[in-house]
Amino acid sequence: MLRAYIREDDRLVATDLDVTSVPPEAERAVWYNLTNHTKAEDQFVESCLGIDIPTRAEMDDIEPSARLYSEDGAEFMTITALSNADTEEPQKTPISFVLRNNQLVTVRYADPRPFRLFERLCTRPTANPYTSGEKVMLGLLEAIIDRLAQLLETTGDEIDQISREVFRNKTRNVTRKARDLQEIIERIGKKGDVLSLARESLVSIGRLSSFHQTSDRGDPRMLKELRQELKVLQRDAAALSDHAAFLNTKINFLLDATLGLINLEQNKIIKIFSVAAVVFLPPTLVASIYGMNFDFMPELHWTVGYPFALGLMILAALLPYLFFKRKGWL
The missing domain is CATH 1.20.58.340 (Magnesium transport protein CorA, transmembrane region)
Known part of the structure; x- marks a missing residue:
């Protein structure tokens, strides 16, 4: 699916473009949002911006040189995002940001919640309008970081609850207590998976921020506030990554303690x-x-x-x- 966001005054307007030809309004598009796109949609965006859209295989590549690079006057940046975090099967998915001539292209094969929230936000009149592709990218990254922060906070509260259940279990029935501890191990494993995925996403965002700050895009008038926003996002990602590492250490402690209690029983x-x-x-x-x-x-x-x-x-x-x-x- 392809959806273009065209700037009108202080907000963006979502527009469904005809991919059979390049309409005049396509030149005014600030953001091209490709989600599970077709070959025709891929070629349409390539013709509009004069770039090659990364393939799914290229997006899945874990080498930094394949995820963060400049080519044909455009920046290609891929992060690992967390999808389906509220379900029993959280997954990681690559998301590519292509920035050229102040226009942004996002390429993804999942629908994380931060994208849905940001799409509603950018189409409303705001005090800080998204007038360029770079500001849209920063807004998306901020939405992803906010979502990860909320997820880490919720996970931390659930880990505290698991800790209380582990160390304050007063059940006398040996069979029931062993069953409870086994269930706790399964919950600990799920929380550990979520923390690993969240930390991987935060690390990839930190790498993208560093790359984008140091890249030379030939724009001497790059706005100072945009650089400042990028530094704030980078600090937030680093702080949340440290917090995820702390929670992961706590998870490992709880896992060892639970296994120890099972051995005692x-x-x-x-x-x-x-x-x-x-x-x-x-x-x-x-x-x-x-x-x-x-x-x-x-x-x-x-x-x-x-x-x-x-x-x-x-x-x-x-x-x-x-x-x-x-x-x-x-």
């Missing part, structure tokens, strides 16, 4: 079986002795022989139990 079960085996070993020995088939066993002819053997087995079981109890092993 398993050790308790093994200890019970071990104690039971030791407690029943002496009575088994007594029963084995009196189960032997010898002709001369005086106790077999006693009137109290049977109660004597039972009492001996009970005593042999009771003494180890009392010993373990006194030592605090039970």
Whole structure:
């Protein structure tokens, strides 16, 4: 899908262009938004700006030289964005920004929420109108960073809740407690995935900001406030990346603690079986002795022989139990 945003006064107007020809209003477009585009739409934008749109394979390349480069007077910048963050299956998706002659082209194959929010924002009259492709790009990056900040805040609160569940679990039922801890491990794993994806996205935004600041676009009148906005975005991305690293460390601690608690519960079960085996070993020995088939066993002819053997087995079981109890092993 191709949607062009044309500047009218202090706002942008979304326009669906006819890709069979280049209409006059295409020259006034500030932002070309390509989403799961067709080959015809791809060629249309290329003819309007005189550039080659990056392919999906090129966008997926992880080499910095393939993600951040200048060519034919245009800047090609690709970041990794987080998509479907509110679902059970968050995903990362590449998003390319192509900036040429103060016109912006975005190429993406997903629909992250920050794009939808920004599309509504840029079409409303604002005090800070998006008059150029560069300002649109900065606005999009700011929306993505704001979304990641909200996501990290929510994830941090959920991690705190998981921490309380791990260390304040008062369940006495061993089976239920083990089931709860197993469920917590699954939740920890999901939060760890979200943090990894968020941090990867923030790092890519930081790289884009550094590249865009140092690139020479042949524009000596680059506005000072735009550079300042870019530096602020870069600082925000770096700060949020550090926060994501802190949360990831906390996640690893909770994972180790949960696995440790599970091992403790398993050790308790093994200890019970071990104690039971030791407690029943002496009575088994007594029963084995009196189960032997010898002709001369005086106790077999006693009137109290049977109660004597039972009492001996009970005593042999009771003494180890009392010993373990006194030592605090039970």
